[in-house]
Amino acid sequence: MSTLAYLKSFxxxxxxxSVTPTSKYCVRRVCNPINFDQDINIVEYGAGAGVFSRYLLQHMTPGSKLxxxxxxxILFGKLKEIDDSRxxxxxxxxxYAKELIPDDQIGKIDYIISGIPxxxxxxxxxxxxxxxxxDLLKEGGRFLAYQTSGHLEEPLQKAFGNVKTGWEWRNIPPMTIYEAEKRKMESTE
Ligand SMILES: C[S@@+](CC[C@H](N)C(=O)[O-])C[C@H]1O[C@@H](n2cnc3c(N)ncnc32)[C@H](O)[C@@H]1O
Structure with missing residues (x-):
């Protein structure tokens, strides 16, 4: 059903x-750095029909937030079908993420997952x-992204001062995977 929603939206x-949701291999690969053993706050950019969101909810503790x-x-309509108070x-x-996320969460986000183009x-x-x-991430928080090419490496290096990249072939199309960490003194304020 999600693939149909993507095709219509595309x-x-x-x-x-994208004409299809991200593969389970790519979802696992992007989420690999996440420590699900404790309460965490995650922001997802471009959640689509919720393939990452559902995976995160399955693994997150009851006290975590997404x-x-x-x-x-159309895709937002699919997200509204997920019934979960987190x-x-x-x-x-x-x-507008920084304006919309509650003030008490700014600088407290553990992970941002991003699939926006x-x-x-x-x-x-x-x-x-x-x-x-x-600014949204806490110190030690990670920005985890997936894109169809390597174009984001330089901008991430500039914003975070560090970035690791990888590659996931088992996705249509294959994805470049990025991981950047918020280290000391990187706030823009
Ligand atoms: C490549 S799809 C990924 C969807 C989903 N996360 C997945 O893995 O299947 C990118 C998604 O980002 C959304 N998007 C693009 N630009 C956006 C923006 N500026 N703000 C919020 N969502 C955006 C699109 O509508 C689309 O659902």
Missing amino acids: FKDKDVA YLFETNE ITLFDNSVE FSFLDEDARESVLKQSV
């Missing part, structure tokens, strides 16, 4: 940037989303 909305951003109306949903662009954003918007991501 032809109407270029920002969907903030989901998705701009496509979720807060936003049908807004991630460009960064290559569609202009340079200013991309830089602003990455700076805001640094």
Whole structure:
């Protein structure tokens, strides 16, 4: 059913940037650095129909929180079907994440997972989303992203001062996987 939702959305909305949900291999690979043994706060950029969201909810403790951003109306409808009190949903662009996430969570986010097509954003918007991501994360927090190419390595290096990349072939199309960590003194404020 999700693939149908993606196909319908893809032809109407270029920002969907995918005709099918991310594969289970890629989901596991991106989420590999997450420590699910304790209460954590996660923000997901571009949650789509919820393939990552469902995986995260299966593994997160009852006291954890998940903030989901998705701009496509059809895919947002799919997210609304997930019945779990740990979720807060936003049908807004991630460009407004710092304004919308509760104040007491700013600088307390453990992980940001991002599948939005960064290559569609202009340079200013991309830089602003990455700076805001640094502010949202706590020290030691990680930005975990998947993209169809390696174009995000340089912007992440600039925003975080570090980045690791990997590759997951078992996805249509194959994905470049990124992991950047918020280290000391990287807040933009
Ligand atoms: C490549 S799809 C990934 C969807 C899903 N996470 C998955 O893994 O199957 C990218 C998603 O990001 C959403 N998106 C694109 N730009 C966005 C933005 N600025 N803010 C929020 N969501 C956005 C699209 O609508 C789409 O659902």
